[in-house]
């Protein structure tokens with residue numbers, strides 16, 4: 001981690017975002033008690049046997065599931081970034097080990113890569 005880096009502000013930003021993401025996750029699913037960090041989509045609670053309602057529910061569920069998957073990735077990245085602050089490895093690109101640009105961290109404190117490796121971030125293992 002670059003010595004001049006002030007991780008306090010990033011830690012605060014990450015913790016704030018963590019609260020927002022968890023609140024959003026809770027509107028869409030429940031955290032798997034056997035595997036924390038893994039979220040299970042819940043249905044929105046409609047129960048009629050009407051065909052249109054069932055079709056709507058299926059679509060609704062698919063949309064909820066897609067949104068939940070995105071939030072789950074954000075959540076995992078936030079937890080990972082907080083762990084890196086703790087470990088003293090925050091702000092380092094996971095691919096080339098160079099420092100991540102300050103502008104990139106300011107825009108996304110949970111970023112895992114430098115700007116050069118931006119597109120490869122989605123291919124990194126969780």
Ligand SMILES: [Zn+2]
Nearest residue numbers: 093096114117
């Ligand atoms: Zn890099």
